[in-house]
Amino acid sequence: SRILLQDTSAVPTSPWTHFVMMAGSTLRKVKSRSWKKQRHFRLLEDGMTIWYKSRWAGKGHSTFSVTEVEAVREGHQSEVLLSIAEEFPADLCFTLVFHGRQGNLDLVADSPEEAQAWIQGVRKLIHKVQTMDEKERLDQWVWDWFQKADKNKDGKMNFKEVRKLLKMMNVDMNEDHALHLFTMADKSESGSLEIEQFVHFYKILTQRDEVWKVFQDYSGDGEKLMLEELENFLMMGQQEGERSAQLAQELIDSYEPSESGAMSLDGFQKYLCSQEGSIFKPEQRDLHQDMSQPLSHYFISSSHNTYLLEDQLRGQSSLEAYIQALKRGCRCVEVDCWDGSDGEPIVYHGHTLTSKILFKDVISTVKEYAFKASDFPVILSLENHCGVEQQTIMAEHLSQILGDMLLTTVLDGQVPQQLPSPQELKGKILLKAKKIGGLEDCIDETLTDEVSDEEEANGDAESPSAEDPPAESLTENDKVKPRKSKSKLSKELSDLVLYCKSVHFHGFEQARLHGKCYEMSSFSESKAKRLAKEAGTDFVQYNTRQLSRIYPSGLRTDSSNYNPQDMWNVGCQIVALNFQTAGLEMDLSDGLFRQNGGCGYVLKPDFMRDGNTQFSPEKPEERPDYKPLRLSIQVISGQQLPKVNQKEGSIVDPLVRVEIYGVPQDQAKEETSHINNNGFNPVWNETLNFILHTPELTLVRFVVEDYDKASRNDFIGQFTLPFTCIQAGYRHIHLLSKDGTPIPPSSIFVNISISELT
Template sequence: MDPKASRRHDDPHINVMMAGSTLRKIKSRSWKKPRHFRLLEDGLTIWYKSRWAGKGHSTFKAKDIEAVREGHQSEVLLSIAEEFPADLCFTLVFHGRQGNLDLVADSPEEAQAWIQGVRKLIHKAQTMDEKERLDQWVWEWFKKADKNKDGKMNFKEVTKLLKMMNVEMNEEHILHLFKMADKSESGSLEMKQFVQFYKMLTQRDEVWKVFQDYSGDGEKLMLEELESFLRIEQSEGEKGPQHAKELIDRYEPSDTAINQAAMTLDGFQMYLCSPEGSIFKPNYLELHQDMTQPLSHYFISSSHNTYLLEDQLRGPSSLEAYIKALKRGCRCVELDCWDGSDGEPIVYHGHTLTTKILFKDIITTLKEYAFKVSDFPVILSVENHCSVEQQTVMAQHLRQILGDMLLTCVLNGQIPEQLPSPQDLKGRILLKAKKIGDVEGCMDETLTEFSDEEEMTNGDSDSPTKENPSADKKPEKLSRELSDLVVYCKSVHFHGFEHARTHAKCYEISSFSESKAKRLIKEAGTDFVQQNKCQLSRIYPSGFRTDSSNYNPQEMWNVGCQIVALNFQTAGLEMDLNDGLFKQNGCCGYILKPKFMIDPNIHFSPEKPEVQQGYKPWRLSIQVISGQQLPKVNQKEGSIVDPLVRVEVYGVPKDQAKDETTHINNNGFNPVWNETLNFVIHTPELALVRFVVEDYDKASRNDFIGQFTLPFKCIQTGYRHIHLLSKDGTAIPPSSLFVNINISEFT
């Protein structure tokens, strides 16, 4: 049994979970079935099955749960609210794209035991240090391999385990390590002995070599030796000797070494695997940028068709999609609004088979979740197809539900000469839509074009669905009530850069399809950069992307477009780039653009970065040293990955580059490459670097194993670990890459 699990028995909530409960699993108003749930002895795994399922059962890990919601806090539980009181209901929300689990207990006490118990397990998973995570990971593998459940593993079970763990190793070497760990010579390993075996198995020669380079006696790093390593290799000399002492106190497991102000190999490896040893500069993860500049000076994390969970022809629309986007730091969400049959506006992808949700339910959800991750403003991008009557209903819902959150008038009563800042608009929700007249009070009632993506009416017809102007009859007028709620994001048609220079107002915003944006970038990239210094631009995917695929957002960021809307529900390279850019600055959804994209006196061309004043290219040198515990792609027991690492650079056209290592045959456990990849970065302020690990296949396309993407400016040099993410962007510990990074001026 997990040694930590026994300590959890003191907790009454955990006791209830371990004893087990029959809970109703709810999928819809008509699908409500009892399932027996219990927390297994390891204190990590929740098991459940139907009474009629025979031996069949399901399990999930506590660490895979992101949050527990109490009461009717999901669409499914809201639909059965009359049948089951709120105090019996709760929802388990999982990381990534896994669907929620809606449950109903028999009593409020039982519901609370599970709610509080699961929250404690989540907290435990979130606060584990690297050693505890590794211990847990080893324990899980031990359980998987111990087929006869006797708490021991014989040599045959151990060899099977190694195949499961993604490693092919010489059997004589395994037997040698097995015998060394089997101190009692019983022919099997108990848990403690298995931990010892695992330590020998995972001895990392590449870390040991670095340690030896700085250790005088080969046993430990004295304080001054650790200082030398931090100064010479990690470029952290400016942090001073106190920094080395803090690292020893934080990561060294041996009290004896701590008392000597020294770090052993174990402590050194724990430091290298920690957030401080990560490739991402820790201080750049925090909110650190100036948030007092106009909104147009920031890239804004933005979602397209936010209501969809899947594709845009048949997929379900869901409130959960808004919650997931907001939790990822999204600050601009989209609502496609249509007339509902009962007078209540609905949201769905018009003229398709996507399901419909009520506008007012979305607004209620936004009120609840808009500011849980970030305090900075949320923009509601409204694609409006409603009659004047239902537009007025929309306006009433916005006012009544959001109250003071909704921005309904200019700040300080001043006519704006520039947009307010994210700081000025903290906790506020802004409406982006058409407006009668302008903020200054012009009251021209006439309105011809109405669709938000209105350049479609100008012959840029790259959409078979909602953006097609002939697809539905346009309303002729706006509701005054809805129009009055538009303040700083008035949707207008784009009449060209020359017209914008002479007529545009700071609070006007134009939307562009990806194809139109690409054409403008090609024809007049510098003009696009200049316009985006004082006005917002929104880019959205082509309507032909019926599978909800995404375009590469980098091209749009290169000309300073702020609201580059992506299908958040679709995993892949494009969302990796979005997540990578917005991971910095506290994941607040706003990233300050580089100076050359906000200073009106600087004329930047992404095509010609070398003509930029102060142009200084950098050389990025990445030694890909090794990989650790890469996940399996094919779950067959005998299948082992052949990993390779590819590094991709995204940025201005001159910076687009990729290079990769060779592949390692049959080793996802501890592959070693020791290969160096070199790049030249011409515009470091815009560059993103993506590390991808793939399973090489000479006969077909390589399979994805893991990735990590970050801005070039956020890279820490020296010996660093890259903690890999899944296709969904969620962590897959303990999978990582070990690299040595050098950045120098390119001459």
């Protein structure tokens, strides 16, 4: 295959490799076939920052941290490098892939040896970053800041430089207090701090009174937590229940630097800042759900217009967009297919200026990346605009490229009464498209070669121009009226469609009486929203047996997204979002699918899997096992929030908002007041309260913003998770950037209590 992600595991590097990177190399930075420019790259002394500049750019230069790099691909493994493959051999080429939505960096070295030095060297550094613990990450962060601020590179900082650095780090503190701390840290009384002294200064600066107070509440002598005291804290403060005794010993072993058998304040703070002390239940992060139920019983991570990196009018179609979606655990990708001029089907957003890519390249890319993030099945949602001839070519490419990965026969030779499970379909790729006849015909081998008028009329191509009329208002005549351009389906392509046959939706009654479990319909967002409001219970019942796919309105030319929660509330499985567009809607999707090992499948609550369910999201209190809960969140403090405005004197005025997404009655938002000029260690100590009527469907989003009284607040960071994954007690919420990547060491410290409503 033409595109393949290399493993980023540890690679032994020679001293020569390190020498090459420190000394620097002139590499070609390539953006297109015509844009290839030489840049000088080198690794800075901190061993974590890569610096580069043009020879002719005077003082201008750029830097990026190795922490931003996700992987190194070797050879012609990007579209840009593939396009210049004839000019530069594979052993000179490599690609740095960045986290999140940042574009890749395609580079060409002068010799294979030089390329290898950078490939091996950067991989080694990525491995180092991936294996750091919280303390090492924090030390690295402090070291990075010291390097940035040490302008004359003498390894020392005087008080004036330290004050400037504090501003850069989002701290606006009283000058006398800062000088007092500086003097305490300046043990040598030289008037400047070396890196070790600066780390000491930073530690005094970041001493956290709010953590010390919690520690004091449970410590007998105020110096340490004995084993029983720590157990008591875990039982009372963290609501850990019976496992508190075993956990106490494990935490002392893991986080306590001393051999005393007790926990010091330092070890206590380390635990609270770790993944175990985070808001997300560790056991829910792993794959833990029952994966043996029918596909219709799961929410499935799904992408719309997967081929786009930007908007759908002018954006670039790219194989990279498929790679990014699949690596994020997406399990349903969309492929818009059109006739290519040279007989090869192409993929792009039809009738627009988006660029075009080859169908066969998309399929090769899907093959390589389908099961990197998850073993569970991938659904290829075909939006088929091709004539019969090129449909047959598509069928050939699917069969030849995917081979055994493509599911081509029903699992046990029987017409299914319910859909197979993710477990049974592990490692398989399924095709969602129109089909001639049904599975019954396939098994009988009695296929006609042409799509009937009715089949054609019932197809569900997503038309961005017109909204479907309500299904219930269609007359029998409307339902079977053929479209003017009667096209045919290729038998070869039709035969590859098994469990995801696209059909038009004719109302819930029709589906209940005549629907087959392998038939699925697509709904525009507005139609789905209307059906959810008018016939919520019917929609939930329908989705226990059949799959439904929801797609964004054709009016969203900027590739914006709708709120997926409305669709999950009625059990829709394939709620397709524009993965390329960051924001609230993708935060919710990432939040829902963060659980269960990030495998892209989340089991629906039991009341959404029962075919006779009477659940309605509009009336949650009518559920037989209705048990509302109270969620109380004390927002205590924030830590090292990033600056929003890079202007030298600006410091953020942060506030925290908690947003609840769920059934209509549960939608709510509450926020703290803002703290003036402190992004470093703001303290709120404010409590926000919520009532949850359907906690099983609730997502909780924590947002931190920079308050602005004159205009809209600026976004600082967020974290979203399912309510069912929240750990009660004193917890840290590790914030993510707008595009979903971590921004260590930024966090919010909260105390959470959950109780039944009495």
